[in-house]
Structure formats: structure tokens, C-alpha cells
Amino acid sequence: MPHELRRPERTFTIRQLCLEFKCTPRALRFYEDKGLLSPARQGLNRVYSYKDRARLQLILRGKRVNLSLAEIREILDLYDKRDGGASQNATALRKFRERIVTLEQQREDLDQAINLLKTSCQAIEDQLSHTRPDLLAEAEQPAAPPTTHRVGQRHPEHVR
Amino acid sequence: MPHELRRPERTFTIRQLCLEFKCTPRALRFYEDKGLLSPARQGLNRVYSYKDRARLQLILRGKRVNLSLAEIREILDLYDKRDGGASQNATALRKFRERIVTLEQQREDLDQAINLLKTSCQAIEDQLSHTRPDLLAEAEQPAAPPTTHRVGQRHPEHVR
DNA sequence: ACCGTCGTTGACGTTGACGTAAGCGATGAG
DNA sequence: CTCATCGCTTACGTCAACGTCAACGACGGT
Numbered sequence: 001m002p003h004e005l006r007r008p009e010r011t012f013t014i015r016q017l018c019l020e021f022k023c024t025p026r027a028l029r030f031y032e033d034k035g036l037l038s039p040a041r042q043g044l045n046r047v048y049s050y051k052d053r054a055r056l057q058l059i060l061r062g063k064r065v066n067l068s069l070a071e072i073r074e075i076l077d078l079y080d081k082r083d084g085g086a087s088q089n090a091t092a093l094r095k096f097r098e099r100i101v102t103l104e105q106q107r108e109d110l111d112q113a114i115n116l117l118k119t120s121c122q123a124i125e126d127q128l129s130h131t132r133p134d135l136l137a138e139a140e141q142p143a144a145p146p147t148t149h150r151v152g153q154r155h156p157e158h159v160r
Numbered sequence: 161m162p163h164e165l166r167r168p169e170r171t172f173t174i175r176q177l178c179l180e181f182k183c184t185p186r187a188l189r190f191y192e193d194k195g196l197l198s199p200a201r202q203g204l205n206r207v208y209s210y211k212d213r214a215r216l217q218l219i220l221r222g223k224r225v226n227l228s229l230a231e232i233r234e235i236l237d238l239y240d241k242r243d244g245g246a247s248q249n250a251t252a253l254r255k256f257r258e259r260i261v262t263l264e265q266q267r268e269d270l271d272q273a274i275n276l277l278k279t280s281c282q283a284i285e286d287q288l289s290h291t292r293p294d295l296l297a298e299a300e301q302p303a304a305p306p307t308t309h310r311v312g313q314r315h316p317e318h319v320r
Numbered sequence: 321a322c323c324g325t326c327g328t329t330g331a332c333g334t335t336g337a338c339g340t341a342a343g344c345g346a347t348g349a350g
Numbered sequence: 351c352t353c354a355t356c357g358c359t360t361a362c363g364t365c366a367a368c369g370t371c372a373a374c375g376a377c378g379g380t
Contacts, residue, residue: 015326025327030368044328044375064269066226069367079280090295093284100277103270109224110267117260120238124253135250175356185357190338204345204358228336 011040012048021060031059036073065103171200172208181220191219196233225263 014025031037032046036059039046048056055076062072078092128136174185191197192206196219199206208216215236222232238252288296 013326024368026368026370029329034367046327061269061273063367064266065273067273089284089288090292093281093288093296096277096281096284100274100281103274103277106224107267107270107274109221110263110270113221113225113227114260114263114267117235117256117263120235121253121256121260124249124256128249128253132250136253173356184338186338186340189358194337206357223337230336 008050010050012053014046014048017048017053017056021056023060028056031056031069034069034073036069036076066106071099168210170210172213174206174208177208177213177216181216183220188216191216191229194229194233196229196236226266227259231259 012020014028017023017028018025028037028046032039037048037052037055039048039052041047058076059069059072062075063069067075074092074095078089125136172180174188177183177188178185188197188206192199197208197212197215199208199212201207218236219229219232222235223229227235234252234255238249285296
């Protein structure tokens with residue numbers, strides 16, 4: 001069976017993943033250090049598989065919702081080790097449930113925060129439209145391409 | 161006018177607020193240091209008003225949705241200082257709008273994460289119900305009062 | 321032969337948000 | 351009176367999550 005199943009065979013260099021997911025090599029190596037990733041090697045060079053890519057995606061998602069790397073690691077570990085260790089799974093189940101609760105709590109907070117900010121914006125707009133309509137117009141522009149903000153807002157590793 | 165308007169007059173000690181909101185005195189003092197709170201004093205002792213309590217609530221909410229203390233401060237400042245400084249307000253407006261965008265993005269992620277965890281739970285349950293229904297039952301209990309998790313999971317300042 | 325680019329491995333620096341320890345004053349219980 | 355408890359301040363320690371820097375090897379191009 002020579003060349004079937006081509007797709008999942010694709011591999012990635014560290015740079016490719018970094019570009020795709022807007023992170024730095026340093027970060028990927030760091031995740032590896034912490035046991036979140038373990039790409040193959042060709043000589044010394046890291047070679048990331050599709051599965052590695054998927055893991056990375058999960059890592060970043062996790063980060064965005066405020067999970068620590070340690071927590072993400074737990075989840076990840078559990079995910080590809082769904083074999084033996086039923087009791088492991090049981091405790092994991094509890095953890096997951098707890099996590100869901102706190103995440104839903106967070107969703108609450110998030111909604112409230114969004115509303116708060118929105119009404120604040122409205123208030124400011126109203127006030128400005130009375131006093132300085134010019135500034136109001138000026139504030140319309142996003143001023144920059146959508147800042148990812150918070151997590152991963154700075155990028156470099158050789159920005160000079 | 162002796163004893164009317166009793167409710168909003170209530171004040172709190174640092175310890176009371178800490179107990180209520182599950183944080184440490186150290187944290188409150190820290191927030192004060194950073195200009196997020198400025199309780200009154202009786203001698204040296206801090207006396208927190210209802211408004212201070214409200215601010216604290218906002219601070220913690222902010223933290224839970226991943227705002228930095230600096231960002232929270234901006235919001236707070238803006239909120240009780242809605243007077244002059246129109247141009248200040250204009251730039252704040254832009255910032256707020258950006259923030260809203262990223263928060264809504266976060267909400268997306270959060271929903272996805274929740275779904276992921278929920279389906280994971282379902283999978284584990286299914287598997288367990290085949291192999292070890294006993295453990296499944298055991299996992300039902302929350303095991304502990306709802307862990308606040310993430311931010312402020314450790315509490316002390318003299319746990320010895 | 322030399323440069324630039326991409327990759328590697330340490331090792332140290334940094335930032336935010338507190339924790340922890342030391343030392344002291346005021347107050348109420350035994 | 352002594353002790354514990356609550357509070358205060360100042361100062362240093364810590365932890366996560368990388369950034370930054372140095373020094374090196376393997377390439378492709380000119």
C-alpha cells in the first residue's frame with residue numbers, strides 16, 4: 001500500500017505552526033518542556049505531526065479560556081490515555097465536571113463584563129456627542145488590526 | 161436626622177470582605193497599593209464602605225474574565241470620574257471597544273471548551289458504565305464545595 | 321569563503337499578582 | 351499580666367509563562 005492516506009501524514013516545522021497560530025518557537029519548546037507536546041525528531045529538528053498540531057490547538061484554546069498549562073496537560077494526557085486506568089478516568093470525570101462549573105461561572109462573568117463595557121461605551125458616546133462630536137468620530141476606527149490581546153499579545157523573539 | 165438611611169452606611173473590616181469574597185487581606189492591600197481601592201481609615205485601620213465593596217466585586221469579576229489589574233483600574237477610574245478629560249474618554253472608548261471584541265472572542269472559546277468538556281464527560285461516562293458502573297456512581301459527588309478555581313484557589317497568609 | 325536563515329540548547333531576565341516573613345501597636349479573654 | 355487575635359507596614363520571595371541572549375550546527379545562495 002504505497003501512497004494512500006496522504007493527508008494525515010503531513011508534518012510541520014516549528015516555524016510553520018508558529019506562523020499559523022501566531023505564537024513563538026520559544027513557546028512551543030516551552031510547552032514541550034512542560035510535557036504538553038512531544039514532536040518527533042529528525043536529527044535534532046522537531047517535526048510536528050497532525051496530531052501535534054491538534055494538541056497545540058487545544059493548548060491555545062485552553063489558554064484563552066484561562067486554563068493553566070498544568071491543567072491543559074492533565075486534559076491532554078487524559079485524552080490520549082483513554083485506555084486502562086478506569087479509576088483515573090473516574091477522578092478525571094470529577095475534575096472535568098468541576099471545570100465545567102467554573103467555566104460556566106466564567107461565562108456569566110464574561111457576559112456581565114461585556115454588558116458593563118457596552119453600556120459604558122454607550123454612556124461615553126452620549127457624553128461625547130454632546131461635548132466633542134469630533135473626538136467621537138475619531139474613536140470610530142479600530143486603530144489597529146484586531147489585537148489578540150491578553151494572552152499572546154506580544155510576539156517577538158527577534159524583533160530587534 | 162438620626163437613624164435613617166441605615167443600610168448604605170454599613171462598613172466592613174478587611175477580614176469581613178476577605179471572608180465574603182474568599183481572598184486575603186494581602187490582596188486587598190495590594191489592590192489599594194495599585195490604586196484600585198481606597199478605603200477610609202480610622203487611625204490606621206482600613207474601613208471599607210459599601211462602595212468599596214462594590215468596587216471589590218468588580219475587581220474580582222474583572223480578574224475572573226482575565227483583565228489585568230491595570231485594566232480594571234482604568235475602568236474603575238473612568239466610572240467614578242466621568243467629568244472632564246473628554247479626549248481621555250475618547251481613547252478609553254477605543255480601548256473599551258477593543259476589549260469587547262476580545263471578550264466576545266473569549267466567550268466563543270469558552271463555549272467551545274465547555275462543549276468539549278461536556279462531550280468528554282459523556283464519553284467517559286459511557287465507557288465507565290460499561291466497565292465500572294461502581295466508579296461512575298462514586299464520581300457523582302462534587303467531592304468538595306464548589307472550588308472557585310483558577311484565580312484565588314489558594315488562600316492563606318498564615319496557614320502555618 | 322562568507323552570509324543569512326532556520327534550527328538547536330542552555331541559562332538568565334521579566335512581569336504580574338500576590339505570598340511570606342519580620343516587627344510592631346491595639347484590644348479582648350483568661 | 352500574658353497571650354492570642356486582628357491589624358498595620360516594609361521588604362523580600364515566588365510562580366507561571368514566556369522573552370532575551372549567547373553560542374552553535376546545517377543549509378542554500380552568491
